Amino acid sequence: MPINEGSSVSQRRFRTGTAPVTSAWGAYVALAVSASVVLASWASLLAVRASLATWRSTSLVADVPLAAVAVAAILITIPAIRGLQRMHLARRALSASDLIGARVAMAESRTFSWVSVGYSAAQILIVLAIVFLIANNQAVSRTFFMLPLIVSSFGLVLKAFWINVQIFMTAEILILVWGLLVA
Numbered sequence: 001m002p003i004n005e006g007s008s009v010s011q012r013r014f015r016t017g018t019a020p021v022t023s024a025w026g027a028y029v030a031l032a033v034s035a036s037v038v039l040a041s042w043a044s045l046l047a048v049r050a051s052l053a054t055w056r057s058t059s060l061v062a063d064v065p066l067a068a069v070a071v072a073a074i075l076i077t078i079p080a081i082r083g084l085q086r087m088h089l090a091r092r093a094l095s096a097s098d099l100i101g102a103r104v105a106m107a108e109s110r111t112f113s114w115v116s117v118g119y120s121a122a123q124i125l126i127v128l129a130i131v132f133l134i135a136n137n138q139a140v141s142r143t144f145f146m147l148p149l150i151v152s153s154f155g156l157v158l159k160a161f162w163i164n165v166q167i168f169m170t171a172e173i174l175i176l177v178w179g180l181l182v183a
Helices: 008-014 025-054 060-095 099-144 147-152 154-182
Strands: none
Touching (some): 060 099, 147 154
């Protein structure tokens, strides 16, 4: 097959192997996962707003950060959309017989799709933590994060912490001496 010296596409095609697989399932799955995580985030933010309403602390001061977090939750769809765009770019490059361009675009598509899935996994962990804290009429939050109780018992906790430090230091010396004797 003769190579046209003036065409860079034909030169690049001559040195390439088979055409890349331009499967769209990864990009579409990443978009679906990120969209479902955004919906779960919005549902958890509505639950947070409802739990704030039980404390009668719904106001503009509480609603503005919740709205900002709701808008920020959408940001995880950006890499998924970019992955979908790169996949379409790879298909166009493949139809133009630019195999290297198609491979590069598909690699970028896979990278963006996996980044989106990773961000979605991190965000779903945060959503699960929020749901855990507000579940069952905020039982966990009221039990473990009761600010007046934390403030009133801070001195006792600090005293117990220093006792733990003293025990650790004493045990460390004894372990060092015992380790030297055994060695």
